[in-house]
Amino acid sequence: MSDPLLHAHEIAVSFGGVGALAGVDLTVPARSIVGLVGPNGAGKTTLFGVLSGLLSPRSGRVELAGADVTRASPQRRARLGLARTFQRLELFDELTVRDHLVVARRIRERRDRSLLRDLVGLGRRPSPGEDEAVDALLDLLDLGKFANQPVPLVPLGTGRIVELARALATEPRVVLLDEPTSGLDVHETERVATALRAARADRGVAFVLVEHDVELVLQLCDDITVLDFGRVIAHGPPDEIRASADVQAAYLGTAPAQKTPR
Amino acid sequence: MQGYVLAGLVLGSIYAISALGLVLTYSSSRVINFAHGATAYTVAVFFHWLNQVQGWSIPASAAISLLVFSPLLGLALWGILFRHLTHSPPDVRFLATVGLWVALPAGVQLAFPFSQGQILQPQGFATVPVAIYHLSALGVSVNANQVAVLIGGAVVVVGLSALLRATPVGLATRATVDSPRTAAISGINTTMVTAGSWMVGTALAGLAGILLAPILGLSNGEFTLLLVASFAAAVVGRLTSLPLTFLGAMAIGLIQGIAVDFLPSHGVLSTGFRPSVPFIVMLGCLLLYPGLRRERFEVDRRAGARAREVAPPPPLRGWRAAIGPLAVAVALFSVPLWLSTFWVGVVSQGAALAILFLTFTIVTGEGGMLSLCQATLAGIGALTTASLATHSPLFGWLVPNPFSSATGWPIGLAVLAGALVAVPIGLLVASLSLRLGDVYLALATLAFALLIEQLVFARPEFDNFGAGISLGRPIFLGINFNDTSTFFLLLAAIFCVLAVLTVNLRRATTGLVLASMRSSEQAAATIGVRIVRSKLLTFGVSSFIAGLGGALFAITIGRASPDSFEVLIGIVWLAIVASFGTRSVLAALIAGLLFAVVPQLFSEHLPTSWAMVPTLLFGLGAIRLAVNPRGSLFDIQHSVRVLRLRRARRSPTFEGQAPA
Ligand SMILES: Nc1ncnc2c1ncn2[C@@H]1O[C@H](COP(=O)(O)OP(=O)(O)O)[C@@H](O)[C@H]1O
Numbered sequence A: 001m002s003d004p005l006l007h008a009h010e011i012a013v014s015f016g017g018v019g020a021l022a023g024v025d026l027t028v029p030a031r032s033i034v035g036l037v038g039p040n041g042a043g044k045t046t047l048f049g050v051l052s053g054l055l056s057p058r059s060g061r062v063e064l065a066g067a068d069v070t071r072a073s074p075q076r077r078a079r080l081g082l083a084r085t086f087q088r089l090e091l092f093d094e095l096t097v098r099d100h101l102v103v104a105r106r107i108r109e110r111r112d113r114s115l116l117r118d119l120v121g122l123g124r125r126p127s128p129g130e131d132e133a134v135d136a137l138l139d140l141l142d143l144g145k146f147a148n149q150p151v152p153l154v155p156l157g158t159g160r161i162v163e164l165a166r167a168l169a170t171e172p173r174v175v176l177l178d179e180p181t182s183g184l185d186v187h188e189t190e191r192v193a194t195a196l197r198a199a200r201a202d203r204g205v206a207f208v209l210v211e212h213d214v215e216l217v218l219q220l221c222d223d224i225t226v227l228d229f230g231r232v233i234a235h236g237p238p239d240e241i242r243a244s245a246d247v248q249a250a251y252l253g254t255a256p257a258q259k260t261p262r
Numbered sequence B: 001m002q003g004y005v006l007a008g009l010v011l012g013s014i015y016a017i018s019a020l021g022l023v024l025t026y027s028s029s030r031v032i033n034f035a036h037g038a039t040a041y042t043v044a045v046f047f048h049w050l051n052q053v054q055g056w057s058i059p060a061s062a063a064i065s066l067l068v069f070s071p072l073l074g075l076a077l078w079g080i081l082f083r084h085l086t087h088s089p090p091d092v093r094f095l096a097t098v099g100l101w102v103a104l105p106a107g108v109q110l111a112f113p114f115s116q117g118q119i120l121q122p123q124g125f126a127t128v129p130v131a132i133y134h135l136s137a138l139g140v141s142v143n144a145n146q147v148a149v150l151i152g153g154a155v156v157v158v159g160l161s162a163l164l165r166a167t168p169v170g171l172a173t174r175a176t177v178d179s180p181r182t183a184a185i186s187g188i189n190t191t192m193v194t195a196g197s198w199m200v201g202t203a204l205a206g207l208a209g210i211l212l213a214p215i216l217g218l219s220n221g222e223f224t225l226l227l228v229a230s231f232a233a234a235v236v237g238r239l240t241s242l243p244l245t246f247l248g249a250m251a252i253g254l255i256q257g258i259a260v261d262f263l264p265s266h267g268v269l270s271t272g273f274r275p276s277v278p279f280i281v282m283l284g285c286l287l288l289y290p291g292l293r294r295e296r297f298e299v300d301r302r303a304g305a306r307a308r309e310v311a312p313p314p315p316l317r318g319w320r321a322a323i324g325p326l327a328v329a330v331a332l333f334s335v336p337l338w339l340s341t342f343w344v345g346v347v348s349q350g351a352a353l354a355i356l357f358l359t360f361t362i363v364t365g366e367g368g369m370l371s372l373c374q375a376t377l378a379g380i381g382a383l384t385t386a387s388l389a390t391h392s393p394l395f396g397w398l399v400p401n402p403f404s405s406a407t408g409w410p411i412g413l414a415v416l417a418g419a420l421v422a423v424p425i426g427l428l429v430a431s432l433s434l435r436l437g438d439v440y441l442a443l444a445t446l447a448f449a450l451l452i453e454q455l456v457f458a459r460p461e462f463d464n465f466g467a468g469i470s471l472g473r474p475i476f477l478g479i480n481f482n483d484t485s486t487f488f489l490l491l492a493a494i495f496c497v498l499a500v501l502t503v504n505l506r507r508a509t510t511g512l513v514l515a516s517m518r519s520s521e522q523a524a525a526t527i528g529v530r531i532v533r534s535k536l537l538t539f540g541v542s543s544f545i546a547g548l549g550g551a552l553f554a555i556t557i558g559r560a561s562p563d564s565f566e567v568l569i570g571i572v573w574l575a576i577v578a579s580f581g582t583r584s585v586l587a588a589l590i591a592g593l594l595f596a597v598v599p600q601l602f603s604e605h606l607p608t609s610w611a612m613v614p615t616l617l618f619g620l621g622a623i624r625l626a627v628n629p630r631g632s633l634f635d636i637q638h639s640v641r642v643l644r645l646r647r648a649r650r651s652p653t654f655e656g657q658a659p660a
């Protein structure tokens, strides 16, 4: 196998002297779906912070598409094809659902650099192919009926799907999903799962999935890493994880397939 | 030397008292009180009034001012304003306290008319004539007011640490400061603690004010210096640490005191050095504190979630959308037809200010940045333009004049140069503090504005004994703009062009990018927005507009004078723009026109003692943002649209929005 698309090596993070992650490894091959599970407070969101460049690790290395990006800004990682969603929604409250996708796409196309064009009033026009691409993504995630709603008006569950849509609109190579289905109903959850499979099949996107819905993780992922207290306690394909006694003890046994309401 | 150390200790103690109050209130409610200096001023005036006007004894006046009046004032302000701000978005928190900073002194000057004039010898704690003690062992003389300061400082420091360390109230306060939620869960009445901290904080501001008055004078302007020094000390303490804040305050005071020994005894440096110390200290902290940097994505977090608000109905489309702006443009351009030449002149000032005010629309409305130096940038634009146009020296050098005439640059070109000069200066200030988040940008721009005001604007070639530099009007394209109406039309046209450009920008990709940054910098960064670059770009554009507006305003009134661009005028501008809405170009126009017209109306039709009423109203308008965060214009537009929507909903053809 060639170099993995995204690789985290021996990541350690501490907040004010208290360790949140200690020597965590994570490998994401291209076109794969990697599960990251563990109880609340295990450090999953913190690891996403490190991978996406919002947090700097105390030690360790992050590689993205063959480049060492440990010190790179979130913006540079985005340009290299990394996107993410947030567990605590980080939507753009003044924009409509559609504009979330438009702005993400246009930054990808570097249209945020055309100040002069914007000043004279040409900046409102969609780029060639933009409307079609955005519509396709809205369809894929069944967001069509919310397209022109400002996000404060959409339901919380839909907000999560908007986060996913925005991430996909950057045309990423790998997306970090932080509890994308918490607060979603069964139908919406199925929609998200379908969208992940479709994005992988059609666009070759890889995913890292943080998820409390264990059945969903076992069913979707090629590979699973289990975190507890900031350490990797198990790592392997779904069958192995299902069988592992450690994991049962730390996690699966205690709260089987339970959705945490938020 | 010892004398200067003593002077420094005295200043440092006053700063410390004030800064401790600032940090106390910030830590308990996450609101930086930009009106802290104004509060100090209010209490000092009240004390002076009790003692000098009412004839009460000094101890009685002091006790009433500090133990009754200040806590009540603090409680009232907390109840009316600060309480609501803890959970407001950062810009509202900022603008509302700026509004208070504008309104409070205006209210004081209305309530206590004696404070409108200059108070020659403000009363301190010492009886006049002030006793002087010679301490031969140390080789210094110290007067009774200085003794009062040193005693006051010691009492506050000892009292505050005893209160916080050793009493149940202190424990509750510390718990609330650390984590309001945990404190609330463990049964602490955090509301009481926060209210209490505002009462104590206001009393500390008041004490600092009374102590400062006999040393610096009792004027709103001088109290800005106190405010900025307190801010710098608070930044040393990262806005939360009381001991570090105390040390910072003493250091600033000592540097200011001792430096007098080494500086030339007259000239701009001697008067300008003191105000530059807080800026330098603040800058040092901003650059050196690694902790401040790392917090860059957490600033908003800590402050509580952005309020979720009901979004407006969709805007008008097609030709209907053009009706409003066209009507405004027609009304604006027809002003010379229905107003006398005098009033066209007044409205011209308003139009020039409207152009200037677009700087706030861009930097705060679009960029979401909190800047207090836009007026200073306007002043830089105006003074540069005037110096070039009249061929007068800048910092002692004559700028080469490539144009044959002996008089100076053509005015149009000078205006452009003035606007361009403001850009790198604005970018420099912004780049130093942008990464650190909203609050630090506001503090750094304020300190910078004060620095320029004292160090550059005060120079004789600009100030010219208060007269400024006179400026002519342009003649180009064969049109003579000396005619009041013609010049007004030029200003109106410039405003319209800039307004259209602003709206274009907002509706284009840039607008989407800026909107995304305003809501969530984290999310914007992870989709690839280069935050710092976008903010700098926005700040640069806003600096250009500030410089341009400043130059045009100077041309309109016929002279470029530093007086027109003081920090305290800048905050009134910001307050009035904010009260109509920083997101709207129409708000900038209305604000500009009102700022010029209302005081003129007042002075023509009402007694002079009412002169502060417009300022009071402008400040109150900004305070209202606490309940009405988008400004009154948005509110009106919103109501109109909701009405329209309701009417449409009743009609059978309405297709409706998808239900939420
Ligand atoms: N900004 C922060 N400051 C201090 N501690 C934090 C911060 N973010 C997370 N933590 C701590 O780090 C640990 C891991 O948190 P997190 O990554 O959110 O876990 P998970 O996403 O697995 O539930 C927790 O103990 C949490 O309290």
Ligand SMILES: [Mg+2]
Pocket: A041, A044, A045, A046, A087
């Ligand atoms: Mg998490």
